Amino acid sequence: MSSANLDSADLKGVTFGGLIREDVMNKIWDISKIPLPFTDMIGTASAKQEYKEWTIDALADPDVTNAVIDGSDASGNNTATGTKVGNHHQISDKVVRVSYRADASDTIGRAKELSYQLMRRQQELRRDVEAIALENQASLADTGSAAGKVGGLPSWLATNTTIRTGGTVGGYSTSTGLTVAQVVTTAVAALTEAEVRNQIESAYNQGGNPTKMMTVPAIIRKFSEYLFTSSARVATLMSDQGKSAEKATALGSVNVFVTDFGTLDLVPNRLQQLQTTDSADDSAFVFYLDPEYLSLCYLKGYRTDTLAKTGLAENRQMSVDWSLIVNNEAAHGMSTDIDHTAAVTAS
Secondary structure (H helix, E strand, O other): OOOOOOOHHHHHOOOOOOOOOOOOOOOOOOOOOOOOOHHHOOEEEOOOEEEEEEEEEEOOOOOOOOOOOOOOOOOOOOOOOEEEEEEEEEEEEEEEEHHHHHHHHHOOOOOOOOHHHHHHHHHHHHHHHHHOOOOOOOOOOOOOOOOOOOOHHHHHOOEEEEOOOOOOOOOEEEEOOOOEOOOOOOEEEEEEEHHEEEEEEEHHHHHHOOOOOEEOHHHHHHHHOOOOOOOOOOOOOOOOOOOOOOOOOOOOOOOOEEEEEEEEEEEOOOOOOEEEOOOOOOOOEEEEOOOHHHHEEEEEEEEEEEEOOOOOOEEEEEEEEEEEEOOOOOOOOEEEEEOOOOOOOOO
């Protein structure tokens, strides 16, 4: 502060915030507008009640002894009924309460506070659905005292699933009509190229054609890095020096992996959650997905309702009544208890 003249420090020092106007950019810089790779990838369906059911079936294995005597009578019965499965719906919501004064105020980065809050909470609601659909969550019927829950993807996948020591596979129970969550363990392991290939082959043998490998970003990066190593002998650095006047491009990642049984797009999902095993060993699932056999089901789609007034405020509730349909879990594969901090290896 200068004693010879009035300076900016004097103006800032005036009681109740000073006399210099704030210079605030009239824009909100948001880095959380993250895509929804799983829910955007799969189909949609509708429901007429909170428990959505469907049937699954598969052809019998080839019978290499199938031979009958010419002219003999028909015998036996080769008909099959298939299996009926289902998933409960889950209601997810966000509530917005904005006072009249807050909505009328001249705020930074938005014209109306109520509209802004509704838009932002709607985005959050869709992010919640994305994360829950990939969560290791058993299905649960709404009891009136406990909220109904969707059986998340890991709770469905049982046929083509790698289980670590101490873990148990989940899956759909025909006796209860519920899915059972995978039991995750502290016996975490690094992802291996052999395991990826084994899972794709296993799903292929079942009749599926996985085209997406989805997991947390750290594992996608480590798998990409591994494919550039001598152990993989798959991805190689290429040079076109002297062949083009264009600027050279350094290719430092792999986002497509071609196997003997199909081509996999490597899809990082920033909303997929780690599985807590203990304080030191959080793990991740790696999914090998055939999107044709997955969809989201809506009893009531995304909606916004006006709540009863309780004073000088606008009250809104956004909700969605939804479920996950895994048309046939054998079309997909999953690696469980993967160490997201460990380098990928060959086997």
